[in-house]
Each structure stands twice: as C-alpha cells, then as structure tokens.
Amino acid sequence: MIKTKSIIGALLVSMLFAAVPAVAQEAAHATPEIQKEQWSFSGPLGTFDRDQLQRGFQVFREVCSSCHSARLLAFRNLGEPGGPEFTEGQVKALAAEYQITDADGVKRPGIPADHWPAPFANDQEARDANGGALPPDMSVLAKARGTTQPFPWWILNYFTAYSEGGPDYIHALLNGYGTPPAGTEIPEGKYYNAVFPGHAIGMAPPLSDGAVTYEQTEGASVPLTVDQYSRDVASFLMWVAEPHLASRKEAGFQVIIFLVVFAGLMYLVKRRLWASVAH
Amino acid sequence: MAHESSYVPGNFVEKWIDDRLPIIRWSKEHLMDYPTPKNLNYWWTFGAILAFMLAVQIITGIVLAMHYTPQIGLAFDSVEHIRRDVNGGRIIQSVHATGASMFFAAMYIHMFRGLYFGSYKAPREVIWILGVLLFVLVVTTAFMGYVLPWGQMSFWAATVITNIVGAIPVIGTPILELLRGGFAVDNATLNRFFSLHYLLPFVIAAVVALHIWALHVPGNNNPIGVEVKSSRETVPFHPYYTMKDLFAVVVFCIPFAWFAFFAPDILGHPDNYIMANSQVTPAHIVPEWYFLPFYAILRAIDFNILFIDSKLGGVIFFAGAILVLFVVPWLDTSKVRSGTFRPIFKWFFWLFIANFVFLTWLGSAPAEGIYVLLSKVATAYYFIYFLIVLPLLGRFETPRPLPTSISEAVLAKHESPVTAQPVTASH
Incomplete structure (x- = not known):
C-alpha cells in the first residue's frame, strides 16, 4: 500500500x-x-x-x-572507433605533416602517438x-x-x-x-x-x-x-x-536493461520469500 | 537484541575454529540470525544501500588512485588520462564521481527516515550519534575528493571552505595554515587532501561497524515505533532482509547507472573542466549540491551579532546546523517514536524537509537581493525545528493511540482472515 x-x-x-x-x-x-x-x-x-x-x-x-x-x-585518437575514424594511413600522413619539438628541443615529424x-x-x-x-x-x-x-x-x-x-x-x-x-x-x-x-x-x-x-x-x-x-x-x-562517449552510452544502455530485468527478478524472489510472513 | 546462538559447528574444522576464534558463530548470529522487525518498510533499506555505496566508492577509488597524480601541474590531466586512456577508466571515474552524489542522496534519505520515525530515541541514541559522526566524516571526505580533479571549482571550493576554519578566533589561522600546508591553497593542500581522502573512507568503514554494532544491541526501530515484544514479530535478517535490501540496492542502481553512463557531468559544474587558476575567480563559486543547504546557512549570516562579526557568525551557524543533530535525541521530548502517530509533528517535519530542499536551492542562488532574506528565513526555521518545535511539541501534542504491538499493527493492516493468522517465520 x-x-x-x-x-x-x-x-x-x-x-x-x-x-x-x-x-x-x-x-x-x-x-x-x-x-x-x-x-x-x-x-x-x-x-x-x-x-x-x-x-x-x-x-x-x-x-x-x-x-x-x-x-x-593525440593524432591516434582521430583513428579510434567512435570518433572521426580516419584510416591508419590518413592518421600517419596527417601526423607527419606537423613538426613536433621533443624534450631536447629537436624537431621531427609527428607520429600518431604524438x-x-x-x-x-x-x-x-x-x-x-x-x-x-x-x-x-x-x-x-x-x-x-x-x-x-x-x-x-x-x-x-x-x-x-x-x-x-x-x-x-x-x-x-x-x-x-x-x-x-x-x-x-x-x-x-x-x-x-x-x-x-x-x-x-x-x-x-x-x-x-x-x-x-x-x-x-x-x-x-x-x-x-x-x-x-x-x-x-x-x-x-x-x-x-x-x-568514448558513444561506447559509454552503449554500455549504459546494456547496464540499465540488465538492472531493470534483474530488479524485476529480485522483486519476484523477494515477494515469494515474504509471502509466508505477514508484515 | 539478546538471543541464543543457534550455531552448531558442522564438522571438525568448524569446531576447531569455533573454539579458537568464533567468527563463524559471530557471523551467523549477526549477519544471518539477527532478529529484525518484520514490518520494516522500504525507507529502511537505505542502510544497506549506503553500505553498498561505501563499498563502491572504496573500490573505484582505490583503482582511481592507481592512475591519479596529486600534483597541481598534473592532477587535472591525470583525471582526463583516466577517462581517455585507462581501460574502463571512463566508467570507473564516472561511477566514483556520480557515486558521491548517490551516496549523499541515500544518506539524506536515511537521516530523514531516522528523524521521521524517531529512530534516535532511547535506547538508540548512540546509533544516531555515530550516524551524525558518519555524516560529518562523509562530508569531509567528499569535500576533499572534490578538490582532487583540480578544476576551477575544486580550487575555489577548497579556498572558500578552508577559509571557514580561519574565522575561528585565535586558533583559526594556525589551523587554516595546517590544513592548507601553507598560506594559500596549493600543491601541499592537494597532497594532504589526497592522503586524507584515501584515509577517511577506512575510518568511515570502522565507524559503520560501530554504527551497526550499536544497532544490534537494541535491535531495529520500526515504522510504528513500538518495541518488538516477541520473537514472532521478527524475522531472521537472512534471508528476509538480505533479499529485500539486495532488491532495493538493484533498484537504486538504476538511477545511479542513468547518471554514471548517460549524464556523468550533470551533477557537477562545467567550470570544473577548467584547470584551477588562482588568478581567475569564477563568477559564482558553488559547492556540490549536497553541501548547498549548509552553504546557504553559512551565507545567511551577513550581520554582526554583538561582538561576533558576520564571518564568525556564519561559521557558528554552519557548524551549529550539524552539531545540533548530535543532541536531537535530547531535544525531542515526545515519548512517541514514530511520526505516524504524531498529527502535529508531521506538519512540522514535512515543512522541515521542504525547507531543507529550499535551502539547497538557496545555496546555489547568488548571495544577493531577495535570496539573502529567504536564506535567513529558511535558516531560522532549520534551527527552530530542532531547538523549539521538537522540545515543545512533546509537551503539547496529543499523539494518536499507539498499537500495543507490531503484531497488532500488522493484523490491523491485513484485515482478511487468511493473512491475519500469526505466522512464525521458518527457515
């Protein structure tokens, strides 16, 4: 009630x-x-x-x-799933267009990890x-x-x-x-x-x-x-x-569906368990 | 609740252990057989929900600490590193951050439940006092945790809140400098807050153990507030309440997951995605939502009281708002525990809840114009409820007749003859 x-x-x-x-x-x-x-x-x-x-x-x-x-x-992010998804080759070529200054002051072409x-x-x-x-x-x-x-x-x-x-x-x-x-x-x-x-x-x-x-x-x-x-x-x-927004939401969708179903089952178990107790 | 142990060691090994460290016996007594009133409603499940939330925060927090760097130049980026590059880090981080909000939501419900059903009254004062102590510890831990991402709100909240301590006469400034590890919030502050943020949850866990110990001496209060009279009015904690609590935990996880997965930032402030900068003050410094009622009380005192200036006055009311909770068991003079049987109390109680929500809203509003006046009114009612209403109401209110026992209340609820038969729980 x-x-x-x-x-x-x-x-x-x-x-x-x-x-x-x-x-x-x-x-x-x-x-x-x-x-x-x-x-x-x-x-x-x-x-x-x-x-x-x-x-x-x-x-x-x-x-x-x-x-x-x-x-x-990072350049590599641009090729990761859920993002702009450039190809590996495109990411490599793009990174190489930029000059990266290393800690010792030396300039070099970029790599995807930069x-x-x-x-x-x-x-x-x-x-x-x-x-x-x-x-x-x-x-x-x-x-x-x-x-x-x-x-x-x-x-x-x-x-x-x-x-x-x-x-x-x-x-x-x-x-x-x-x-x-x-x-x-x-x-x-x-x-x-x-x-x-x-x-x-x-x-x-x-x-x-x-x-x-x-x-x-x-x-x-x-x-x-x-x-x-x-x-x-x-x-x-x-x-x-x-x-990772897309994968976070995707995971969330699965989690919530699981929780709703699980909660429903838990409720049924709980109700059956308590059926013999006046409360 | 005193009861005979039903534990019989099942085999030689159990017997051997039981003679030396009766931990299995203890577990059976306290985690399984513990007699619990059979009429507890769902408001009583928040204790288990809070235990679950503490576990969630500790586990996710330990993992986060493996990847976090408590150094002002690196802290902000290390949190982003967790979200971007650590396996599962984005979920662990958002569960921990939104978990703090869910923790407080559950804790406020748990406390309001105690206030409504008079769970703080004799012989349960110590449970309540330990609970208020837990609230203070959780507030402290959450505040320090909020500083760790080292965003603009982290930094300015740390500055404003530590300043509160500085308002205490004589000893305030030395304590302030000790707290900050310097004259301003800086790297030393971040380091000690990280250290304490890791320490305090384990202190909380220890106090939770005491809280539950203190609960297991008199046993649970219940919605009608009439003590258990016979073992027929109780059920063993396991499986009845383990099952009910687990169901509630799963349901509670649904909004929790909603926030953690779909809107992890909605409970925070966008400014905290700007790295801390001591040269730029945000337009409005707003604490996390769960501190807002007390923040509103702090800001409501903008006038001097005799020789006490407004700053110290604000701090006194702020601290008083929490300290008054410790003495609630002695402020409430009513002999009736449950608000269900107190017709006038109900009105004041729900007004208190509405007022608390209102204070939360006022805490987020700018401290100007009409908001200041409203904050004063709301702050006044907060204290009037505890200091005037609770002491006087017990003397003047005529409570409704109490059922003589839990069984009678349950019988009255189930008028049909089938369920009215007294049922002994078997397991």
Missing part, C-alpha cells in the same frame, strides 16, 4: 537530489537563453556522426587550431598574439561550458540526460556575433557577441560562409555556412572532450 505522504516524501527528496546543479549553472551567466540544438550524440542512444566529426575536424584544423591548443588530443601541437609556445606568447586574450585549450572545452534553462525546465534535464550544454553554447557563440545594440560600448580590439558573458569577446568572428571548403561526398550536399560549420565543429569538440 502506497501512502500519500510516502509519495510526497519521495518527491521532495528526489527534488532535493535533482534540483540543484542546474540552478548553479542558471546563475552563472547573464546571457540570453541559448536554444537546445539537435545533436546526434544526445540522449541515451546518442552516437557521433562520423562524417560530421570529419567535417568538424577540418574546421578545427583550418580555423580553430591556428590559435587554440588541444593538448589532450599530441596535437600547440600553436604557441606558452600562454604569454598566445596572449601577445591575441590582443591580451588567452585562447582557451580545446581539449575539454565542450564540457567546460554550459547553458541554463529557466525554472522549472531544467528539472527535465535530469530525465533527458541533457549533457549538450557545451556544444549548444559553442554553436550559439559562433553564431552570436553581430553589431552591438545601441548603448553597448565595446572596447577596442574586442568584438560584440550576444552570447559571451559581458558581450565583449577577444576572438574575432572566426567563421564566415564559405571559409572552409568541405570535400563533398556523393549524394549529400553540406551547406558551407557559419551555422553548419559551427554545428560540425561543436560536435567535433564534444568528441575531443569525451572521445
């Missing part, structure tokens, strides 16, 4: 449990609400779209990586080249940013396993450039961005329509627009931040 107060209690406790981190994020930035986009990797069944990751990598390589580092990304080389030798050099602003490392950038939803909608996030705040933010930021509204002062060397906290961002608009030429595969035609680039590169950055 389920009592009303048990339900109320369970509800309150689950609210307590579910409530808070999202509120924590809610207060983080006074920015316009960022829309949730459609991502192939969202939800319990999400996986990365290999073609999209390859396109996103192209944007990263041709645009982002000229200022941003990604120190945790990590993505940083565009600047140190933070100070990076700042000097970027008007004093430090381009953040992109290794886990997609998880270091988030979005907020007004109360009570963030409660839903716990039930949809919403974890795409980072890609949503990156997509919104890359499309957030524009002319500042009247009354907004933007300091020299900064750019107006509606999404960026404080609205004055040090990064010049990095993308423009047609800036990156995708290799078009037959049958599908991918638009060469800022919107498309930003979706692709946001997906790629999510993969860089969470390279």
